Every structure is written in structure tokens, then in C-alpha cells.
Amino acid sequence: MASQYVREQVALKWTNGFARLNRGEPGITGLLTFTEAWILAREFLRPRDINETKPEFVLTQVKLAFELIGECKMLQSLVDEFLEEMKQQQFLITQECERFMSQYESTSDPQYIAQLVMRLQQWYQAWQPASALGTSMMASYTTAFQTHLFSILPPSFPRGFKALISVTFNLTHRASVPQWLLDVAPQVEGQRPDLSLWVAFDQLGFLDRYDSLVSGVCHEYVEEHILETCAEKWDEPMLAKVREWMANTIVPWMMMPYGRGARTSEEARSMLQAVGSRFDFHLCKTLSELRIKEIFDIIVDYPDSMGALQDLKECLQRVDDKALLVSSLRKANHKRLLHPGADTKLILSQYVSIIRCLRVIDPVGVLLFKVADPIRRYLRERQDTIRCIVASLVGDGESGDSLVDDSEPIQPLQQPQADDYTDPQWEPEPIDAGPEFRTNKPSDVISTLVSIYDSKELFVKELQVLLAQRLLAVKDGNYDKERRNIEILKIRFGEASLQVCEVMLKDMTDSRRIDQHVQAQQSSVLHPTIISKHFWPPLQTTTFDMPGQLKEIQERYSKEFVAFKPDKKLSWLPLLGTVKLEIELDDRTIEIDASPLEAAFVELFSQKDVWTLNELIDEVGGSIDRVTALRALSSLVLHEILKESPLDTFNLLNTKEDIEKYGVKGKQREVVMQEEATLPVVTVQQQQAEQMQVFWKFIEGMLKNLGTLPLDRIQQMLKFAPDYDRSIDQLGAFMEAARQEGLVNVKDGFWSLSNA
Template identity: 50%
Template sequence: MDVDASSPRRPTAPRGLGFAEVHTLVDDDSTREPARTPVGFTVTSERFTHCPPAFKHAVQESWRDAVQQLNGGRQPVTILNAFGKAWEIATAYLTPKDIALPQQDIAVVKAAVDYVAAAQMGPALLKFYDESLSRQIPFLEREIDAYMAAWESSRDVATVRKLVARLFEWGRAWAPAVELGGAFDGIFYTTFKSNLHIALPPSFPEAFVYLVQSTIGDLSDTDLFKELHMLGMLDRYEALVASVVCEQIERQIETLCPGKWDEPRLPELRHWLGDKVVAWLMEQYSRAGTSASNSIPGHNVIVQEAADRFDFHICKTMCDLRTSEIFDMIVDYPDSMPALLDLKECMQRVDQRAHLVTTLRRLNKRRLLHPGADTKDILSQYVSTIKCLRVIDPPGVLLFKVADPIRRYLRERPDTIRTIVAGLVGEGSDLIDETEANAPMQTAVEDYSDPNWEPEPIDAGPDFRTNKPSDVISTLVSIYDSKDLFVKELQVLLAERLLAITDGNYERELRNIEILKLRFGESALQVCEIMLKDMTDSKRLDQRIHSTNPSVLHSTVISKHFWPALNARGIKMPGQLQEILKAYERSYILQRPDKRLHWIPHLGTVKLEIQLKDRRHEVDAAPMEAAIIELFSQKETWTLDELATSLGSEAAVVRKALSKWLDMRVVREDSPHAYRLLEEAEEDDGQTGLREATPIAEDERPAVISLQQQQAEQMRVFWRFIQGMLTNVGPMSTERIQGMLKLAPGYDRTVEQLAIFLDSARREGLVDAKDGVWKIVK
């Protein structure tokens, strides 16, 4: 070894230890006295035989100087004995042994280690310590096998806890004293931990998970994390600790949140996370010796980072749960507003917007957009979807993506417009809020001077516009390309409602029209105003007629050219009913000489007073029913055909009207289609049951022809144009047919409506389509 001759450091044998001095053999020239060779050393001079004399002499002088410095002027054997004793003490201490054996005096061990280090043998001692640790691992394997066998048989977490404590005892017993320096400590933690983890069986991670689960929120075990840290398990199984906490979070959310939307749950979960999990982590990691600078008061950096990850997992799990429940949350709106706000906050941290859109579209297709769902229910769900998604995403990107299939499906439903209009004018409708009903129609206008303008969201599609109409009514009306369809449907609905009013109170309808003027404009509702004016004018005119010529008849006079088409049903009013109509018409001509009345006798109500031999009836009847009983006043027996001929109506309509008098036992069916007036009541002989078993034809046609019926009639007219185009020009696409039909007077259909009509014509075998091109079937 090379020793600096000028260095004052010399190995000194500790007093009382009896160290032997180092005795070294040096190869010298023949004139010197032969050196003594200690046991265990073999020295040869053959290597110097062929060396130059100068080089040989230099090496010998250097070797003698080094030995002289090492021996310190003492005999070589004394130094050799001292080093051997120091090595024996140090290696005996550093060799892992059973923890039941007594430990050596650390002061003596420290002196021995220092002596070995001074002799430049420190690296050899460290290597010896490293190899000794690896050789003594079987001590741990026996303990581990015993405890793990007990765990696998009992599944008792206390067994795992005892194993950790036992391993900690072994580690503490084998760990070098602090006085020996950091080099031994580093080797111990590196070698001991690596060999310990190799010795642990594959089933230990599962047992470790159960152990951590049992301690979450429990701060009574003050030594566990300290022991786990010393054994290196916190670092090795950090992912398992995180997974255990995540499982606890998921279990907590499954307990508190599913189906509970009336209260915000996210603050409660975060409070639980702080009180239970974060406090547990801070307490345990601080006991494990972890230290870091504080980023938030009361939290160290490592725990704060873990808390942020766990808060993210809360948001992720909550977002998954609420996304799976989003359809039912929309149904339950507005009671589900707290849950929607939770979902909004979670989605600001967890980017699952695309997943929400995909899930909601799938649920809508499966649970909403099918023939079994009522149109009113679909519209109600659509309105709630609009409101809910505006809570979650105010810019409206999510709504734009979710609403498209709903809007396309509603356009294909024939009663969508009527249902929307009924929601606009109906009482107690849940489609439209009162505040929204009174607001003007919103339109999409680009405002380039808005100082608060913001760019469109990053996930917005190319067709998305941030400034689209935001109120519900405008959104519903925008389902169709033109609002004229709604105005026409509104006229039909208003006509039905006005004709159904019998007390002359039109305030509700007048209020609805004034509100809808704000939405559709005054010019669009001018016809509706004329209809209302007809009703009020008819009331005043009827009062003037009765003031000059009193009558039992009260009429409603409407303007033919401004009202929707009515379902006409011819009835020849018999007897006194016809005389009453003629008398009233003569009085009307006196008031309005330039006008003539065209009666619609099947619309209205007749108050009858029927006097029979043994009883008297007062009843409100339809004009057809009154006409039938008037005929029985002329003759007691009638057949169904005779009644239909006399009234100028269909037999099915007459039979339906007869059912009222049959039920009241005023008329009796003696034989099929033969009826007799019952002046005197008769006993029930089973004829009622026979009559009820006979099917009665229903005629439920409304007073006003619906918009769909009107459109169908108009399209039959336009069919002649289509037929002529396809015959003369040849096969054409839907768009080309639409462009040419726009030249026809009165044509105002959309491409979608034309496509529906052509498809119905295809089903009837009139046209055929191939690759979007239509042609006449010859």
C-alpha cells in the first residue's frame, strides 16, 4: 500500500485491546539480514530478477518507507496483530446475527472500525458488510414464511401487522450504529431493503393492501408507518397505498352519491378527504420521517401532491357516476340542480365532455327517441336537456352536439308543431316558463363590437355558433326552417279553442295572442286577431238580433276567408230545428244585408227538454243527437237507413249519435238497426247487453282540419306538378324537384317535408328512388 511519509497519521492500537503489530516482508539485496515472514503472507523476489537495478532499488526503498511509516517505529509483528484484532471486532459486529444475542460495546466497535479505516481497509470492510447482509437473509425468510402462512389461513390483518413489526425488529438489530458513519448506513438500507423485498412472497402485496385499508382514518397505530418507512415498503408499495385510497374514495362515492341529486355532494366528499385521508397521510408520513417545505399551511409538499391526485380521482369518479345518471338527472330537473353543479365543477377539472356527449346521445336513442315515447314527453325532455346542459356548459357546445339527433327526430314527428304550440298557449304547461313566454324572440346576430366577445370553445364543431338563440322557445321554433308552420298551427289550435268556448270569455286567448306577438311579430298573428275579433263581433251581433227578434238560438259568425278550414258534415235539420235556423237567418239579414249565413250545423250544443209519458229529461246534446230525437217526435220507429237518409248523413255517424239515447233508455233497439221511442220506461230484458256488444263506428274528427290534413290536401295538388316534371324532364333529385316547385303558386314546403311526401308516394307505388333520384313508376 502507498503511505505518505510526511503524513502525521499513524494507526495506534487502542489501549487495553492487545492489537498485534503489522509484520511485513521486504525483498532486499543479499547484504541485508533476511526478513521474517509472518504467517499467512507469501513474498517472492522472482518478479525483480529481470528488472533494471535502478528500478529494483527504487521500489525497495519505497516499500521500506511505507512499512516504516505504518509501524511507527515499532516491531512489525505488533502492528499486524493490532490490525487483525480490529478487523475481527469490526466484522463480528457487522455480521448480522440473531436478534436474541447481546450486542457489542459500540465504543469498542467504533475504535476498531476507525483503525481498519486508517489502515486503508475501509472499502474491504464495507464490501464484507454488504456480503454478510446478503448471506443472512434466511433469518428473515423463516420469519416471513411463518407469518404469511398464518395470514393465508386466517386472513387476519393483525398477523400482517405482527410481521411488519417483526421485520422492523430485525432491521433495527442489523442496522449499523450512527457512530459508524453514513457509508455503513447507506449499504444497510440498500442491501437490506432489496434483499427483504426479494424474500417477500407474491402474496404479500395483497396482505399489505388489507393492512393499509384497516388503518385509513385510524391514527391509533403510531408506529406502523415509521416501521414501513424503515423497511422501504412505503416507497416500494406507494402505488398500492394510492390504490387503496382510491378504492376508499370510490366506496365513499358509491355510498353517498348514486341517485341522490337534491344536495351538493362534492363539498362533503372533499371534507371527508381532508378529515380522513389527508389527515391520515400527514400523520403517518410525518411519523415516517418525511419532511418537506410547506406549500399550504398544515400540509407538506408530498402530502399536498397526493391530496391533489386524490381530489382529481374524486372528480373523475363523480364525473363517471353523474354521466351515467345524466338522463335521469335531466328528467328530475330542477330538483337535480345541485348534482348538475357538482358535475360542472368536476368537468372543469376532468376533461370528459366527449364522454358525456356520447353517453347522453346513446341514452336518448335508447330511452327517448322511439315510437313508444309521446311527443310531449320528448319535447319536455328536450327542454330539460337544454336547461341542464346550459348549467354544465354555458357556451352551449355540449347542447349543440347532444340536441342534433333530438331535433332531427322531432322534425319527423307529425304532431311536433302542434305540441309546441299547445305548450305556448296552454295553461300549466311545463314546456315553457312564464318568464320566457313573455320575452321577445331571439335571433342569431353576430356582434363584432362586443367587448366581451370570446372565441368559440376548442371542442366546438364547424357549424357551432356561440350566439345562437338561448331561450327555450326560440330553440324549439328553430327546429324547423321557418316559423310560418308554427303560425299556421297556432291558427288551427286557436280556432278549436274559440269554437269550444260557450261562455263568451275570450280573455285567456287574447292574452296568449298578445304574448305570442312578442315572439312571432304582429303581422304573423294578424289572422289570429281577426279570429278573435270575429268572436267578439259575433257576441255583439247576437245581442242585437235578440233585442229585435228574441230566439232560442245563439250563433257564432266567423269570416270564412280568415279561419282555417273546418270539417264540414252535412246535416238536414228536421222540424222545429230547421224553423229556428231559418228565423235566425232572416234576422241576421236585417242586420247585415250584404252578407249571407252558411250554417255548420254539426258544431254547437243544443239544450233539450224531452217530455215523455212517464218521465222528463233535460240534457245537453250535439246537433246530430238533437236532430235524431226530433225525428222520433214525428214517428216512433225508425231504421238506421231511414234516419241517415232523413238527416243526409252517414249511417256510422247516425249510429254513434243514437248511442246517447239508447243509454238514457229513451230509444230502444228492437232488432238490428231498428229503433223505437220508449214513451214509457220498460224493464231491462238483456237488450242493453246485446246493444253494448254491437260495435259502434267512431267519428272523432275535430271541428277544424289539422295542419297535417291541410298540408296533405295541398300536396295532392302539387303532386300533379311533380308527376308532370318526372314525366317530361325525367328522373330528378329531391333538391331539383324542390327548386322547381318553388315556382308553383302557394308552395311553401321544406325539402324535408317534400322528401317525406315523396317517400309516402313511393310506398303507394307511384314513384321509385335510386341513389337519391326519383322517377315515375310506369
């Protein structure tokens, strides 16, 4: 049973409510008037089926009714009742959505999405409350309508909405307006035909909810245009042209979704500035990703691809895709460049192009540092890397395209220097640089290539070997090219490093002068090259005795030389050189340029027509092995001077009948024995291999006396050996080769002898 206090409170509230609704009028006259106003306002707001005819209302009476309800402070109650009635009528909208969406899902035609949107706008406007109810009423209504709408739209609607947006985008290209759009959306003269659609999108809340779809359509058109116009077009910058296309095509379309409410051009520019910057970012990112995907081929095409490099540089300043560039280029290099099938000269050429291209994109060198490291490590493992670099330095014609740009000034090799923090121009390293990066790394290409190795001494030794080969190959006595090369190399490596090369060049000119003196005393068909033994790289020292008249010619020349230089004597290197032979057979004469060993064999065949291989080797003596002898004999077989029949027995072909008699026997031997001529100078790799064989005795003694040792300990102890100057990587490669031969074992980084 309610207490007296509660009864008093209820009576008070009822009295106050009655007074508010009756408004102080006699009896219940005011309450009756309020009831009439409430019924009129409720009927006016009632959500009806738009297919039915709406009753006519006198707007002045409706306005007075709303004012009366507001005066009685019952407007919010009216709104709540209106929203509740709207909720009960929402099934009508659900039926409309299902009808149009079923048509779209069966046809995928965006016109049904347009019809649905315009129909939903009609429902929205039909149920829209009067503006007299205020903005809060409109906000509540809009929220309730959109909440229900978004809850009933099927998953296929975003796809259809995106297709409809694409149709509006095509209209900016002056494409013909489809008839269904004219039928669906009301047209305003002088306005875009899709204006009504965008108004409906805005009222229904689609622009906010599906903003990503709207921008996604634009992004797709940008991507498609870039792929069509920029792919594999590297000779000119394309970024400015793409931006111009976007200004003429994308920006006019953007006015509807992003700047439709602007009243002045300045206001429109301000509204489009933020979204325009976002689209420009996507444009730069798309072009950047395209160029990064093509980066390997762009580098191959350098310098014709300078336009693409400029685009990529500008895009990377806008988009942070440097990590993607490094990753993509490293993967492409590993797949297409750093493998055994690629020639070292090709790898070096591509590496030089990478250096030049990445300096265009990133002058500081951070990208180059990250990309070049795998290439440099791979080149260090290749045995002919130094030789290819040196061949390019001296202009070797067989080295292909030069690694050095003729337009670049010749300058000394640059060495990395410590940072000078007192320099007022000093700048900190870039934030994305690695811990080992240094901004003052060598900037010219040659210094960068030489810096692949820890010491330039390896290059100097290879220079000496290559120059020796080139000097010994000169037959006309013109050494101007080699002299110029030495002067250039002296600028790069310093005069002290090239002193030996100067001596070699002087030996060649002195050799011609000595030969001229000897020829003046006694004319000879022999023109030897006389060199200083201690200033040249090791030469091939295979020896044998020249037979017959060839030996007599050598002895006469030696006698005249000793007479001219009493304090010196000649030590012949008979495997090197060239002999011009005129071989007179019974029915023909053959002229060939032969090696001294070939000439020696021809001399022996002048004594008898048939020799076995062992007889020929015994006759010339010295250190000639079977392979060397077969190589010389195979050359004479190819000239149809000799034929091998039977195996290891060689016959002189005096007549063409002999050729027919012996037929084509020995063809297989000829193919097998075709090898490159022996180089006169021992290569650096051969010298190092021979020296490592000497150092093996030290390594063997260490492991025998001290047991298992790690590689760094072996390296430290070898430094006490005479002339040991190998790096720990070179020592590791040698130890691995010894392991493969079964000489040593390794376990957990410790090395031991196999027979220990």
C-alpha cells in the same frame, strides 16, 4: 511465459499494496495489525440469525478497526464481502416471510402482516451496518435488503398490506386499538398507536413501493362516504360538506404516510399540499361521476335539485368529465325519453328542464348543444310537437305543466346572428365546442323551442288553428283570456304574424252583436257563430240537410241575417255546434247536449220509431259517411234513446219496457264507435296532408317524364309549384309514405314510379 514488463508491474503493485497495508512499520507489523482489524470489523458486520445471541464487542476497538481499514482504503472491499455474506444468509428472511404469510393466507387476518412487518424491521436493524461506514454503505445495504425482500413476498402480500393500512385508517376515527397491534408494535406515550408501523413501512421501503395501495385505501373511504351521504340527495350542495369531512378525517391520517417527517406545522402543510390536491381531485371526480350517473333524475327533479347541479358545476371545473356527462345524458335520454311510449308533452317538459339545468352547469351552452341535438331531431319527427308547444304558449289547460316559466319576461323570439368581430366584448368559441356551435344561439326557452324548426311560420299556422278552436269553444262570450294570449303572442311573434288572429277575435265579438240584432227582430233558439270565411283556418266542411223544424229555424235565421247584411249570406256548417235537446218519450224526459247530426237523427225518429242506417244517411243526405253516422247514433244509444237491433237497424226506446225488450244488444258496437268528437278546425297536419296530395300530381308527372330522380332534385322542381313551402325532410317523409303505399320505389337515393 510472462514478459519482463508484466512481471515488473505485478511486483510494483504488490509492493504498493504491501506498503499501504503495512503503513511503513518495520517488517510485517503493520500488516498483522491490519489483519486483526479486518477480522474484528468482519465479525462485527457478519449477518447473524437474530434468534442467536450476538457476541459482545468493545465499540472503541471496533471504531479503531474501521478507521484503520478506511486509512488503508479497503473499506469498499469490506462492504462487498459484507453484502456477499448477507446474500448467503437471506434464506433466514425467506423462512420468516413464508411462516407469517402462510398464517395470513389461511386466516386473512392483517395482524400477521403487522407481525411480519415488525419482524422484518428487526432483521433490517439487526443486519444494519454501522453509521461510521458512511451513507453509501447504508444505501447499498438498504438496496440489497429491499431487493431480496420484494423478490420473496408472495402475490397475496399487497392484499394483506392494504388490509393493514385500512386498520390504521380506522384508528383516526377514535376506534379502539386492537390488542394484537399493542402486542406487535411498540407504543410511545402521546403518539399514535400505529406510529411504529409507519416507521417500519418507511425503513422497509413499503411506502414507495405500495404508494398506490396507500392512496387507494383513502380513495375507497372517500368513495364510500360520498355514496352514503350524497346519493339521491340533491336539495343542497354537498361538496363543501364532503371536503369538511375529508379535512377532519382524511387529513389527520395522511400525516403518517405523507407528512410524518415534518418538524413544524408549516412544513407539514407544505408536504401535504400536493397529495391533498390529488385526494381533492379524486373527491371531486367521485362526486362528479355520482351526479352524472343520477343526471337524468336530477333534471326530472329540477328545480328542487339545484344543490346537485351546483355541485356538478364546481366538480366539472376541477375534473374534465364533460364528455362523460354528454355521453351519459344522451344514453339516458335515448333509453328513457326518446321512444314512442313517451308523450310529446313529457319530452318537451324534460327538454326544457335539460335546457335550464345545463345552463346552470355550463352557461356558455356547449354541453346543451351536444345533448340537445338528438332531442331536437326526434321532436321534429313527431307530428304533435308544434301543437304541444303552441298549447303551452296560449295556456291550454290540457297541456299539463307549462313549458314557460311565469317569472321569465315576455320577449320577442331571438334569432341566431352572425358574429360581430368588431364588438369589443366578442369572445372566441370554447375550445370544446363543435363546428356548428354558436355562442349567440337563442337564450330564452321559447326561442329555443321554436328554433327546433327552420321557420316560425309553422308555429303561426298552428297558433291560428288552436286559437280558432278555443274561440269556437267559448260559450259565455268572455274572450278576455284569448285577447290576452294574442297580445302576448304578438310580442313574441310580431304583430304582422298575428293579424289573422286579430280578425278571428273581431269576428267573435261581431258575431255576438249580429246575433243580438237578429234576436231583437225575431226571437230564435238558434245562436250561430258567424265568421269570415277567408280569415279563418279551414273548418270541417261535411254537409247534410237538417230535417223538419231544425231546417225551418235555420231558414228563418238566414232570412233575418240577409235583411241585416244584404251583401252577405250564411253558409251553414251543420256538423259543428251544439244543440240542447229535451226529448219527451212516453214515460220519461231526457235532456242532452247533442251535436247537430245527433239532433237531426232525433228529429227523424219523431216521424217513425225504426230506421235503418242507410235510410238515415239517405234522409240527411250531404256528405255524411257511414262512420260519422254511426258515431252520432252510438251517442244516442249510450243515452238509452235508441237501441240497435238487429245490426244496422235502430229502434226508438219509447218506454222502459222497450229497454228491457231489446236488452243489451249492440254493446260491442257501442265500444267500437266510441271516438273523440270531431274537431271543428282542420289541423295543420291535415292541411299539409291534403296539400301534399295536390303536390303528388306534380311529383308523379316528374317521375313519369324524367325517370328516376334524387330527392333534392324533386325538391328543387317542386319549388316552382304554387304555395309549395315544404322542407326536404318533410318531402322525404311524404315520399317514404308513398313508398309504403306502393306508389314509388327508391334505390341508392333515386326515386321512381312503381308502375314505370
